[in-house]
Amino acid sequence: MPDLSSLRNRPEFWLACVIAIFIVALSLATPNFLSISNFVDLTESYAVQAIMATGLFVVLIAGGIDISFAATASVAQYVAALLATRFGLSPVLVIPAGLIVGTLLGFINATLVHYARVNSIIITIATMNVYFALLMYATGGHSIYNLPEWWSDRITFLQFETAGGDLVRITLPIIVMIASLGLCWVLLNRSKTGRQLYAMGGNAEAARRIGLNISRLQFFAYGFAGFMAALAGLVQANRVGEAVPNALYGTELSVLSAAVLGGASLLGGVGTIGGITLGILMLAIIQNGLNLLDISPYCFEIITGAIILASTSLTALSVRSRTRSRLVEEAPNV
Template identity: 60%
Template sequence: MRDLARRLIEHTEGLLLLVILLLGIVLTLSTPYFLTLQNIVDLVESYSVTTVLALGVFVVLVAGGIDISFAATASVAQYATAYVATNWGLPAYVCIPFGLTVGLLLGCINAALIHYLRVTSIIITIATMSVYFALLMWITGGKSIYALPDWWSSRVVFFQTETANGDLVRITLPIVVAAGAALVTWLFMTRTSAGRQLTAMGGNLEAARRLGINIAGMRFLAYGYLGIMAGLGGLLQAHRVGESVPNAMVGGELNVLAAAVLGGASLTGGIGSVGGVLLGILLLAMLQNGLNLLGVSPYFFQIVIGLVILVSTSITGLSSRSRRRQRRVAVAA
């Protein structure tokens, strides 16, 4: 069992790709509407916000932490930006950095509380999730902002074509932003010293500290990066729906977390890849879309989400125990 767990973690991307191919074949045979260019592109766009958020969560997970407050952070950043855009009439080049900065600040608050209070990250972020969201609802009274400026709400299409059967396929802004976020995250985690230090810290915190890695700085970097991604996800979600609703982003945390851990990001840190996260998102998107096309209850998808987290946690636990046992044997020898 332990060897199986280790192999599953080491070859997550290959296994996910195989499952995606098999699921694609099953869904294609089950419904004629699944394997169409329009459905695939629409599927990618509908999961663009989840992709952006999952990439931020991935960085925190690899660094050995966990953050449950990112949806609340996204909601605050989105609404604050919508408020200044509609009431103060500020342009896009001011509002967009403002929204990302709000996300960054809230992420840094999480990092400060986790590092200086020395409390488990999941406890801190559950608390800040409640505080951020409650403050947002209290201050705003739960009122939505519908009159977003044109630069924000207007649909941006980079490419469009019409298929032989008359379907219109568009490559829109959410797809491009999600792809850009994936590229930036991949470069950050694999091509920079900071990304390698985050991975080392997640793999073994004490060893990273002895190597001279600035633990506080790395935590601020990880949670700050997630805060920026949460802000970006909030702005993107408002662009897709054309309005800012205070509680629109809250409630989907488990879907995002499941996508990250399904892609191989370990809940104990030090393991994961951007490619795996993207494959995890694709698998969940295909599954949800397929169930919808087949008329299966949406509650079944939530069962799948729960099982994904449970199985991923179990595999991670088995692998961690195996590594600890091997280290003890090596020391004894």
């Protein structure tokens, strides 16, 4: 049994407590909230963002940040849709092609971050705009509605009816989300590469001195983020039955909010996949609760913005505290 005092020092513990409070409050406020069908619908609606969050999380662990994942997902989705509709290629070719496109865009980010030596948030904001602008220019903003049946058909793994008569379906997005979270957990907790990513994110200079290949790790982190973004784009097209160029544009803040809510540090080297899962769940509950209570969706934007602001403020204070402590330790005794 884990020690309660150690749990109190973990952000996941407090986040779980806050989630429990929200669940109780919303259950009392609206009877439709605490139902299996609502929970499953909630999970599916946030599955795509959860998949993107796993890729972003790996970059955050490595000490970087990637804001371009939504644009990467849109580009990969559209390229795959073109291959499927215009050229009639099979899923055996279309799906890997989309994933490769996303991975390559991630590699471009890694190349610029590593060789330009510019802060990754600046690089990925720039590439986000470039990727999305090129996509909109090339496509004219037109959606692709005639996706093949193998892609657009709703894939259901489990279906049952509740006592209240609600139909519950466990669909492909939910399964892919669970698989993505599991893959990310194995990568970060059971692999040598995962341990190296934590080490690099904690102290890149110390990681370099002990012989870690920083460039390889950066390419892996950003390539993985691009891969997961592409996977999210393919799943999004399956959910809505079409490829929409700007469908995922604007989700960057909510995904980043989920990561920092779950305990991922903008300084790198800190965070768990369990925390990310709780962060996604927290945002999903808040948005769902606002919808059920018929509260303006702009309130959700205020909440996500406040989370980012609080996280960056705490990060800045942490940096100042560490710098002040180091200067005190290094100062000569008088």
